[in-house]
Amino acid sequence: MMDSILLGFSLGGYEVVVVLFVVLLLFGGRKIPELARGLGKGIREFNSARSAIETEIKEGIKEVDKKKAEEPKAKN
Numbered sequence: 001m002m003d004s005i006l007l008g009f010s011l012g013g014y015e016v017v018v019v020l021f022v023v024l025l026l027f028g029g030r031k032i033p034e035l036a037r038g039l040g041k042g043i044r045e046f047n048s049a050r051s052a053i054e055t056e057i058k059e060g061i062k063e064v065d066k067k068k069a070e071e072p073k074a075k076n
Helices: 002-008 013-075
Strands: none
Touching: none
């Protein structure tokens, strides 16, 4: 179960170890925390933007529902 959840790919234990080893070789031990911070910041910004868009959409839906509810009252 965990293998299929990891990054949305079907990676086994050995594949994960190889990927981590290659990342360590390419970037070195000192660059990995910096890369992780940048990745975390990017994910936070993405989630914040997604949340803002969801809020705007929900507010728009509420406004449309209010207008629809007021229309029958205005016709009478």
